[in-house]
Amino acid sequence: MEDPAPRTRRETTSTPQAQISLDTSLSEEIPQQDDQTSCDALAELLTNQDLYIEFQPILSLRHQSVVGIEALARPRTMGLVQMFLEAETTGRMLELDRLCRLKALESYSRLRFAEGCRPLLFLNF
Numbered sequence: 001m002e003d004p005a006p007r008t009r010r011e012t013t014s015t016p017q018a019q020i021s022l023d024t025s026l027s028e029e030i031p032q033q034d035d036q037t038s039c040d041a042l043a044e045l046l047t048n049q050d051l052y053i054e055f056q057p058i059l060s061l062r063h064q065s066v067v068g069i070e071a072l073a074r075p076r077t078m079g080l081v082q083m084f085l086e087a088e089t090t091g092r093m094l095e096l097d098r099l100c101r102l103k104a105l106e107s108y109s110r111l112r113f114a115e116g117c118r119p120l121l122f123l124n125f
Helices: 015-027 035-048 078-091 093-110
Strands: 051-060 066-075 120-122
Touching: 015 066, 035 078, 035 093, 066 078, 066 093, 078 093, 093 120
Parallel strands: 066 120
Antiparallel strands: 051 066
8 A cells, every 4th residue: 555645734633732743744853852941931921921912814615715823823932833742741832822812812912903894813722
């Protein structure tokens, strides 16, 4: 039997670890750090809430318009993949997830749109 076709970003997986593994192959290279330095960087990021939010439009081809925006968390002090891997391995994923949602909601509330045109906010958990 031949190997199945390689995975793409559009495929979904059943476990968070599999999704993270998929993303690492398509994302930045993870810098090598010792475990303590990496844990300290995550702890500092969480304590200082040191991440920002970028928004990506969600388009309707049928209506040819933006119908929503997806909030994307971006750390300031460490790599994106490293942030999620460290949170997973140290048991701090829930804390990170809550911080990402808080920052997304704060950022979304500050956005200004034309009268009567407020796109839906898409959050990933």
